[in-house]
Amino acid sequence: xxxxxxxxxxxxxxxxxxxxxxxxxxxxxxxxxxxxxxxxxxxxxxxxxxxxxxxxxxxxxxxxxxxxxxxxxxxxxxxxxxxxxxxxxxxxxxxxxxxxxxxxxxxxxxxxxxxxxxxxxxxxxxxxxxxxxxxxxxxxxxxxxxxxxxxxxxxxxxxxxxxxxxxxxxxxxxxxxxxxxxxxxxxxxxxxxxxxxxxxxxxxxxxxxxxxxxxxxxxxxxxxxxxxxxxxxxxxxxxxxxxxxxxxxxxxxxxxxxxxxxxxxxxxxxxxxxxxxxxxxxxxxxxxxxxxxxxxxxxxxxxxxxxxxxxxxxxxxxxxxxxxxxxxxxxxxxxxxxxxxxxxxxxxxxxxxxxxxxxxxxxxxxxxxxxxxxxxxxxxxxxxxxxxxxxxxxxxxxxxxxxxxxxxxxxxxxxxxxxxxxxxxxxxxxxxxxxxxxxxxxxxxxxxxxxxxxxxxxxxxxxxxxxxxxxxxxxxxx
Amino acid sequence: xxxxxxxxxxxxxxxxxxxxxxxxxxxxxxxxxxxxxxxxxxxxxxxxxxxxxxxxxxxxxxxxxxxxxxxxxxxxxxxxxxxxxxxxxxxxxxxxxxxxxxxxxxxxxxxxxxxxxxxxxxxxxxxxxxxxxxxxxxxxxxxxxxxxxxxxxxxxxxxxxxxxx
Numbered sequence: 001x002x003x004x005x006x007x008x009x010x011x012x013x014x015x016x017x018x019x020x021x022x023x024x025x026x027x028x029x030x031x032x033x034x035x036x037x038x039x040x041x042x043x044x045x046x047x048x049x050x051x052x053x054x055x056x057x058x059x060x061x062x063x064x065x066x067x068x069x070x071x072x073x074x075x076x077x078x079x080x081x082x083x084x085x086x087x088x089x090x091x092x093x094x095x096x097x098x099x100x101x102x103x104x105x106x107x108x109x110x111x112x113x114x115x116x117x118x119x120x121x122x123x124x125x126x127x128x129x130x131x132x133x134x135x136x137x138x139x140x141x142x143x144x145x146x147x148x149x150x151x152x153x154x155x156x157x158x159x160x161x162x163x164x165x166x167x168x169x170x171x172x173x174x175x176x177x178x179x180x181x182x183x184x185x186x187x188x189x190x191x192x193x194x195x196x197x198x199x200x201x202x203x204x205x206x207x208x209x210x211x212x213x214x215x216x217x218x219x220x221x222x223x224x225x226x227x228x229x230x231x232x233x234x235x236x237x238x239x240x241x242x243x244x245x246x247x248x249x250x251x252x253x254x255x256x257x258x259x260x261x262x263x264x265x266x267x268x269x270x271x272x273x274x275x276x277x278x279x280x281x282x283x284x285x286x287x288x289x290x291x292x293x294x295x296x297x298x299x300x301x302x303x304x305x306x307x308x309x310x311x312x313x314x315x316x317x318x319x320x321x322x323x324x325x326x327x328x329x330x331x332x333x334x335x336x337x338x339x340x341x342x343x344x345x346x347x348x349x350x351x352x353x354x355x356x357x358x359x360x361x362x363x364x365x366x367x368x369x370x371x372x373x374x375x376x377x378x379x380x381x382x383x384x385x386x387x388x389x390x391x392x393x394x395x396x397x398x399x400x401x402x403x404x405x406x407x408x409x410x411x412x413x414x415x416x417x418x419x420x421x422x423x424x425x426x427x428x429x430x431x432x433x434x435x436x437x438x439x440x441x442x443x444x445x446x447x448x449x450x451x452x453x454x455x456x457x458x459x460x461x462x463x464x465x466x467x468x469x470x471x472x473x474x475x476x477x478x
Numbered sequence: 479x480x481x482x483x484x485x486x487x488x489x490x491x492x493x494x495x496x497x498x499x500x501x502x503x504x505x506x507x508x509x510x511x512x513x514x515x516x517x518x519x520x521x522x523x524x525x526x527x528x529x530x531x532x533x534x535x536x537x538x539x540x541x542x543x544x545x546x547x548x549x550x551x552x553x554x555x556x557x558x559x560x561x562x563x564x565x566x567x568x569x570x571x572x573x574x575x576x577x578x579x580x581x582x583x584x585x586x587x588x589x590x591x592x593x594x595x596x597x598x599x600x601x602x603x604x605x606x607x608x609x610x611x612x613x614x615x616x617x618x619x620x621x622x623x624x625x626x627x628x629x630x631x632x633x634x635x636x637x638x639x640x641x642x643x
Binding site: 063166167168172173175176177179180183207214215328330332333336386387388389434435438439441442443444 | 622628638
């Protein structure tokens with residue numbers, strides 16, 4: 001087979017091959033099986049779901065390619081353009097009304113995808129005119145030169161930036177700034193590890209703070225949007241920022257205890273100054289204006305996802321973003337999320353989600369129990385596979401579970417879904433758990449063991465406080 | 479698994495090769511160092527690397543050697559699609575102006591090291607050129623970063639375009 005040939009020869013190929021075979025078998029076999037209570041179209045959807053989950057986890061093909069395949073398979077098998085419906089019509093005997101195929105395609109233009117695109121534009125503009133570096137310089141200053149405070153400063157600044165830029169881009173930028181300076185510190189001084197950990201920890205946690213901070217947030221928001229619930233930017237921040245602040249501070253205290261710096265003072269001296277060219281200034285204005293409009297939604301009523309389109313239009317219009325910059329966006333992330341949203345559609349249309357949920361007696365859990373259970377599963381899975389993928393696989397199931405319990409109350413739906421979306425961002429125990437970890441590891445400042453101990457600390461903090469906040473604080477905000 | 483990228487040193491004096499290998503030893507874990515005594519051996523070595531699917535990132539090459547000259551070898555490499563990206567460095571005391579000009583103009587010479595070189599010069603140059611090679615080939619820089627030295631690592635990371643996932 002072509003794929004098999006492509007895959008063999010690289011390491012981990014056994015896992016990939018097994019994933020490929022298992023995923024394809026599930027896709028092909030499901031329509032021929034018959035689970036009680038599940039419609040035929042539900043079986044087809046189950047095949048696609050299992051294949052997608054297996055492919056996303058074992059990665060025989062890139063995760064974004066799996067998302068693309070998910071959209072195509074749904075169009076071919078479950079839409080009004082379905083080859084099965086057309087050729088073998090009676091195979092959908094239970095009177096499944098196939099949604100228009102456009103519905104699957106249009107997940108790529110889902111408002112949440114547009115929100116992310118807006119975020120990409122802002123981040124690209126900030127990077128292009130070095131707003132990120134300059135903000136780092138300005139924001140680090142008040143933290144002074146005492147090593148622990150420098151570490152706190154690095155963590156806080158990384159978190160603030162990664163709330164608006166991708167966690168990975170922020171980590172790369174901060175490491176770029178930090179390595180040449182930290183490299184001058186003696187090799188056996190734990191300060192090196194302290195800084196090497198401050199950056200990925202700050203980036204991983206900081207992404208939680210805003211809807212655009214990291215893709216799992218988008219997955220949660222998209223799942224809610226499908227139920228007709230929109231969460232304003234400011235509401236998300238009111239929920240997430242206190243959580244980020246608390247966990248970041250505790251993580252800092254913990255990491256400082258583990259790695260006691262020996263040097264007395266340390267200065268991160270960044271050689272850069274604000275670009276004052278008209279385009280740069282225009283990009284700062286657009287950035288500021290967009291963020292202000294986002295957080296003041298309750299005053300003017302323009303939805304977050306509509307505001308997001310403003311920088312998409314303005315930044316290329318005033319020449320801040322050029323063709324090259326637009327080509328440089330992480331388009332594959334948008335595909336990844338869109339595939340997930342699209343999968344959620346079929347899970348609902350075909351009744352698969354309801355059927356899956358009905359297989360286990362969940363009633364005893366109650367909403368609190370479900371939040372804890374799904375957070376735990378999400379956390380464990382997200383350590384091993386991509387955060388976005390973990391959120392994508394769990395979210396449709398979670399929302400079907402919570403829906404009957406919520407009884408039409410929006411807050412009762414937002415809290416558990418947001419909690420799951422947030423918790424995956426705390427899953428950073430392994431170097432491979434997130435790209436920020438991988439980047440920090442690659443500098444040689446830290447070792448796998450350091451990532452593991454700080455990851456366990458942050459994971460426990462994140463888990464405990466997310467559940468706590470979800471149960472105690474969030475109901476007050478919503 | 480990351481791509482293995484080799485360094486090739488070509489010189490007809492065994493002593494020179496020995497010193498070069500010793501100085502490049504800190505890179506050995508990620509960038510294996512190969513040696514050849516003349517152009518013909520160098521070509522053989524390149525063929526072998528290709529069979530092993532190992533990339534050739536940097537070549538340090540003497541000029542005056544028995545048989546084909548170093549500059550001619552470098553020019554031939556530049557004209558060969560498979561070796562065009564390899565960063566080419568002359569390591570010599572005897573290349574005349576003409577040969578040097580030819581190397582710059584026709585072999586896209588990346589660097590010139592005059593014998594005798596300063597201690598660590600070879601290592602510094604190898605680190606920098608390997609960083610440039612990785613950037614030019616668009617390889618994922620992470621597996622190599624800590625061997626490239628902080629400044630070069632920072633340069634590579636600046637263009638690192640991996641997304642959140």
